[in-house]
Amino acid sequence: MSTLIAYCGLTCNTCPIYLATREDDKTEQKRMREEVIRICVEEYGLHYELDDITDCDGCRTEGGRLFSGCRDCTIRECAMNYGYENCAWCNDYVCDKLEKLLITDPSAKLRLDQIRSSLK
Secondary structure (H helix, E strand, O other), X not given: OOOOEOOOOOEHXXXXXXXXXXXOOHHHHHHHHHHHHHHHHHHHOOOOOHHHOOOOOOOOOOOOOOOHHHHOOHHHHHHXXXXXXXXXXXXXXOOHHHHHHHHHXXXXXXXXXXXXXXXX
């Protein structure tokens, strides 16, 4: 399976929401979604209810299932408006929208930095 890189540099196919979407066991899927809620609060300061953790096929999906947090993401909206594959392509990299996320998840910055360096 190829790596699905989100606009912001997160890896969609290792995202707990993406993984819960692919879980067949409903009990395990519920447990995974409860863990997503905990992660969202502790790492991102976001508060969701269990029903908010919807199925997701990755933030760059077109016409597929999309987590509400991805659907409402200003980083995603911006990259899509500019037609960028991800934020590494942007002349304003690292912008204010992206900076907070990259502080929270430094691995996303590493991914985007690697992509950006390959563009030169």
